Amino acid sequence: MTRHGKNCTAGAVYTYHEKRKDTAASGYGTQRLRIGRDAVKDFDCCCLSLQPCRDPVVTPDGFLYEREAIVQYLLHRKGELARQRKAYRRQQQQEREQQKQKQSPQAAGGSTDDPGPSGTLPSFWIPSLTPEAGAERLRKPEGGARCPMSGRRLRLRDLTPVRFVPVEPGLRRQQLLALPQGSRYRCAVSGDPLGNASPCAVLRPSGSVVTLECVERLIRKEMKDPVTGEALSEGDIIVLQRGGTGFAGSGICLEAQKSRPVMQA
Template sequence: MTRHGKNCTAGAVYTYHEKRKDTAASGYGTQRLRLGRDAVKDFDCCCLSLQPCRDPVVTPDGFLYEREAILQYLLQQRAELARQRKVGARGGAGGAGGGTGDMGGAHPGPSGTLPSFWIPSLTPEAGAERLRKPERAVRCPMSGRRLRAADLVPVRFCAAEPGLSRLQLLGRRERYVCAVSRDVLSNATPCAVLRPSGAVVTLECVERLIRKEMRDPLSGEPLTEADIIVLQRGGTGFAGSGTCLEAKKSRPVMQA
């Protein structure tokens, strides 16, 4: 085989490696990246700050937050919704007393054309935009469901070694254990929060022990299904963990 045959670059095959290399260099095409274990949130970290919680609380959907972070978020969202309702009330009052020839706030010129004809929402063919009424309830930033401060349940993790300082505890990989079985808690261990006591236990302990009597083993209070909150945890780095570990960024695609 000649040297030209060995270094031939005129083949009809466009390999996957060449495609990824050209995509990264050109800035076109959708990029995908597999996330590793270091990019996954630990089960005891806040969903907003992504840091280990000092005063953890959990929502009815099982999302863990730092109390200060989620309360600050609720206050900010309430203020924003109040502002939107106030602006909507002013707009409704202004629209009731305004003229009927106003289209989206733009007044037609002498010839009947709009001054900003290049804006899609102001063209004559564009229909009237329907404004949505601002909501009154704040929604959870993770689940999207309505959330109140009264819905937050305090969480009490059981330390693997009592008496350690916070810095010493954070330096350990195995920080917390099940409050009943003393099994180590991690992202690979499905666990739940018991509403009456706030204790964190494994789901295996729930199925084998707690569901038989439906009573909180720490506080002694009776339990319902709503009192057993399954804690949402991060992935483990494996595809079988049930967590999406693939990052995707959509970019323009050039087609031949």
Template sequence: MTRHSKNCSAGAVYTYYEKRKDREASGYGTLNIRLSRDAMKNFNCCCLSLQPCHDPVVTPDGYLYEREAILEYILHQKKEIARRMKAYEEQRGARRKEQKELQRAAAAQDKVRGFLEKEAALVSRPLNPFMPKAATLPNTDVEQLGPSEGPLGKDKDKSLPSFWIPSLTPEAKATKLEKPSRTVTCPMSGKPLRMSDLTSVRFTQLDHVTGSERYVCAVTGDSLNNGTPCAVLRPSGAVVTLEYVERLIRKDMVDPVNGDKLTEGDIILLQLGGTGFAGSGGKLQVEM
């Protein structure tokens, strides 16, 4: 075994290759791997099912979905919003009922306190006209009539809850629910999404499918893949290359497939799948 071999056992240094080999064999430590092309979503696959689209639709932000998958997602979100709204309304009604009961209890306590004050104001001895009225009345401190009268009440307030006595065991209260939003959002961009915002997409298939190339530009005939920036024209739903859009379409703003006038909102940039070297579909931001 030579001195510079990867598996050199005579060296005094634990090399990086040996560390990585032992880490893979033991299963401990951090394992890094570079994602290949097979781990990335193709440009013609749904962002939810990750399968090739048979009836594709695109959102205004350029995310491609299978029509059935995105409609099922929107329906599920509406049901979930309705369930959360029902739970919120039930909790809100229970809190209102509890507040009414507390108000009734407070009103009853006020009546009892007023009755005790009137009873304490009744005296059996004659009043002295030369003394102030407050001096002739007995001690009518209402606070002494409360349940915390004497040192026993103070000790009871300062005592900690006990987990062994059922009456002193702390109870977990229900979490206060926030009012849910009624807006259905896109699963990829997080922006509001409606069914009317979806645009049908028509891919132009290659006459003779060879290898992984299956679709071409609707106008130029160039092959489309994950490395080719594409755009969807809203009036016709045709998929064209971004190079053709910048070179010709933006000059006349006319759909070359059906001849309709175009606006900036009618040109939807299609979000492509990423590679093993960079992230895709999100904003990478570093905060110091």
């Protein structure tokens, strides 16, 4: 095959390479991309900042966050929800006042050309300003902030501190981060290296990180924390959510998809 084989336009077959090239250039059709290992989050990185955690905490669903990042997020969401509740109560008050005005015996229908309370005339060309179009209704805000990853309700007291055991205790943080992923931390019980390829769990009483193999073989037999000796329940064993390894068999979706308009004949 010549060096211009992929760009040949005299063939009778519309090749897959030509189809993908035309799809990317046209701006139509769904695009898919296989994500490599560089785009996968390491197991010890925050789900918000995507950086290695200094003060890690874990949610009951196993998502790891930097304490500062998740606290700022929860406080920001709390302020947003407070503003939404205030606007929702104001809307309910206005609806009650309008209902009272409609039920009053002195309420009489006026011309549609009369300016409203705001002094603006209705418009028949803009859908949102027609006489039949009402004001946009606000939905009732949620009761509290939710986890940005799982979507479940999350409170500060639900966060559990995590204590990673470094492979070499004397290393500084810069030296520890310079090590390759999988060589930074080890299991608090067995000493096995931790990484995306090794499923691990967090024990709530001590915050220690252990492998799931250690949990199944040792910890579940006595249901005690091997570090503190406290009794454990099923809720105290939090399976840590981890990223993929770059291989399709890791069980993580490694394909990105972007939906765009499709031209149909």
